[in-house]
Amino acid sequence: MTIDWQAFWLTLRLAATVSVILLLIGVPIACWLAFSRWRGKFLVESLVALPVVLPPTVLGFYVLVALGPHSPLGRTWQSMTGHTLAFTFTGLVIGSILYSLPFAVQPFAASFRSVDRRLLKASAVLGASPWRTFLKVVIPSARAGLISGFALSFAHTLGEFGVVLMVGGNIPGVTRTVSIDIFDQVQSSNYASANQTALLLLVLCFGLLTLVYGLNPRARALGAGQ
């Protein structure tokens, strides 16, 4: 048996979905973290950073419980769609979003914090609304951080294991990702196969990061490795 292409495409689809959604929800969160003056901000910062230190199985366990038929979310979803969220691709997406959240939000927030506030003033006195300032000044200034946050959340989702296993299990074509495939190959002593898949993932991740840093030298200065 060689590379499980089904698992491979599923993983890419998952990573793409998760990183796009994280870009959409991570930017407002990061923006709030960077610009809010609320004193209790550190609570939200800690919450966002939690997945960095939390064992994936712990996060996966709670996500599984939250998605299950006994939780309000799980019940609502079931009554709307007729099936549970656990062990589905959607469930996997939700778990992965939570797991990769800090890898998107932290570089976003770091780059928003590093935007020169004086440029925001210049924009305002030139007649720009806060929204226009955000689009024309904040986003272009923070481009490096946005790209690296997007790439990191993509790469991080590619390689995720614990949460996926807890939330999604191992259903081929639905929730079976590359890392689970590798684990399976090793379990059944298919070292050659495991090596092929692992090498492909390694090359892919390395290529992705090279592309990000190569295109975008400023990303290096940001905390891309956090």
Add this chain to the structure above:
Amino acid sequence: MSESGLKVAVRHEFGRNAASRPESFSLQVDFSIDPGFTILFGPSGAGKTTLLDCIAGLATPQEGCITSSGRKLFDSRAKLNVPPQRRSVGYVFQELNLFPYMTATENVEYGLFKLPLAERCRLATAILAAFGVESVARRRPSEISGGERQRVALARALVTDPAVLLLDEPLAALDAATKTTILEDLRAWNRTRQVPILYVTHSRGEAFALGERLLVLENGRIVAQGAPHEVLSAPLQETVAQLAGFENIFDVTVDSQHPERGTMMCRLGPSQVLLETPLVRSQVGDGLRVGVRAGDVLLAVAPPTGLSARNIIAGSMTSLQQRDVMVQAVVDCGVSFQVHLTLAARDDLRLAPGNKVWLVVKTYSCQVLRP
């Protein structure tokens, strides 16, 4: 104040509990300015930038009222605070704050987004040409010279046709020639528009070259206002004197008065040195203060004769210190005088500490200050 002027009466306090500023700072001003240049003059930390920020809406005063061309921009009692983007205030920042990832043209067009593209292009091209920087239109701020950046920043603020123009030391980093031509361009621009321009500077040269009127801000308060030559040549207050560059400020006692000559003799401090100064309203025996610029004092190594200057004071050289291309000498005449010399003068006269020297001070180089 005319209808097209700017009227500012605000109190703005900040910095309480802030570690960076152990004492709270308060800005409390009440003034109005007419169309044309008004110079805002003051040392760093006087609150000049804070005042401009209040006018532009980038800082919110605790109380007060700001009116531009009859339009209320801020009124604490009416709870009115027009956001900066709707104040129609042009602001050229000290650091310029050009958008680094935009070309000169894109920077200039930034404030014109409400206009159609063709109109935007036409206005940007025209103003870049008017300020002589059309050749760098396609370049980014990092690719052009300091002077060109300043011109682009001015063009960006002016192209929006603001009702008030705030300039925060925009020409501080430029050489005199470049500065002069930019100021000429600015005057030409304002000849047709006639908007009030509040121009922050700490340079006397700029204050004299530009100003129809001068506001002196010190520690958050306006301590003097008037025409530059009034405020700077006959200072009423010592803070103004220090701002205007009087390195020597002496306590004096009026010794005798000569109304027929328009002069009086003043004794310097506890010494026996008498100084002839312009006559001011005072009585013999009154304590006053006299300011003399270090650059207005001549220095001789032999007793000078045949001079029109009335004050010739003997003393001895205490120290000579080189400051850039100038030498700062301290001469003890019973009181200590600071004198500025050129390097060549020091070398030609072979000046050294301990030398016997004579100081020459013209009567009208002595500015009498209110005590």
